[in-house]
Amino acid sequence: MLNYIWAGLIVSSFLFAIGNDASDLARDRYRNGQPLPVVLTFPQGYDSAARRVPVEIRIDPRQYATFYQTDPSVAPAASYPGYLLQTREGTQLRFAAGTTLPEPLATIGKVSSSRDQELQGRLVGPAPTASGVVFEPVRFVKLNGIAAAALDFAKTAAEIALGLVGVLSLFLGLLKIAEHAGIIYALVKLVRPVLRPLFPELPPDHPALGLIALNLTANCLGLGNAATPFGIKAMEELQKLNRSADTATNSMVMLLALNTAGVQLVPPVLLLGLLGLQINQLVFPIIGSGICGLIVAITMAKLLGRLPGYRASDPNR
């Protein structure tokens, strides 16, 4: 299943990127090679021979809308700060770095930009007042975009994983003490009546049950950081009972089901931050939907595990 979803994500992103880029090119969305009409205002007493002259760039909203065929609601601002630069290739017009530009200029700015991230283009028409500016041609934005996103998130993924090192070490260390002190076994006795039916494959006194209890408790209380090490440790215990190295057992799927259905007795900190005290009204709907999700998760884990295909792949069959 994961094979198909994963390949599907990659293939469909490629097809969509290509499709979007082709339609952009066909519609000439970025008007490659054609001058965008601009009006330049110079400061008083400027030196026309200078290599660099500050200017104010005005773009008529109506001309902009017809030029790029955009919605009038994405109109450009009244004026933009910028400067003219004399280069060997001619006069360059640069928008000051950090200006917020309307689409599609913002996208063009990502491609046609100077070293300092300023949107830049070649000035055409009679200087110094000029009539238009031509940007570098923009092609295959989405295709570049998905490649950039992939590289970016590969880095993010490694950062997330390595960012867990400290918390993982802390809680795995505490768990080792708990194991040696017999806390886990005491917990197993406590939760056995509730959890045993969900994990019939486990021997009655198996330490995994205690770890699962810790994992679920931390999850319910919104302590995601503490819950993860407990869950991982529980998975390791389950893996010890697994006859296969790389195939999930029914117990593992059940533990995952309990974790993916997030019953949160305490609303997520993130929501609290976004919605403030309004969250109070939502606490019970959140708990209620979470419990429904949990019931569905347990039922589905049990039911799907009985399907012939999944039963055949069960390593503990």
Place this chain on the structure above:
Amino acid sequence: MNSIRAAIGLLSIFVVPLILVGFPLYGLYKRVPVYESFVEGAKEGFQVAVRIIPYLVAILFAIAMFRASGAMDFLARALAPVLGLIGFPPEVLPMAIIRPLTGSGSAGIVVDMIKQYGEDSILVKMAAVMFGSTETTFYVIAVYFGAINIRKTRHAVPVGLIADGAAMIIAVWTVRLLFG
């Protein structure tokens, strides 16, 4: 009701300190060499983190590409009429699609919806309850199965997604019932 909530809130504040202090203290009482045990266990932290990297990279880069290509928006638009049949407003659909894939992405959707529809709107409430009652299924799968090198996940993905779907539909219905 309020006292139950207050009790839960208090409990969640005390759980981590209780584990941090309680485990070593109980260990001492049981004459466990607590420092040595701690270090022995903590050693695994780095290996576990490194072990999940390939799984996390695989999942996250594919999802990032999917989002950057515009395919995710398309999927949301294509599914809207179908889900409208079960009372699912099209505005909260992006939430339903992105929630199992990325936690930060779905939080971004809540932020975006607050800007668009206002904090008090029923749509924001629906999205918030959906966010609160489900988990980032693919991330959880990558981390938990990655840590023990499980590659054949069997029915884990369908179970997680069906549970997410059920919780989300219930979330929409409940919010409509309470605030609609």
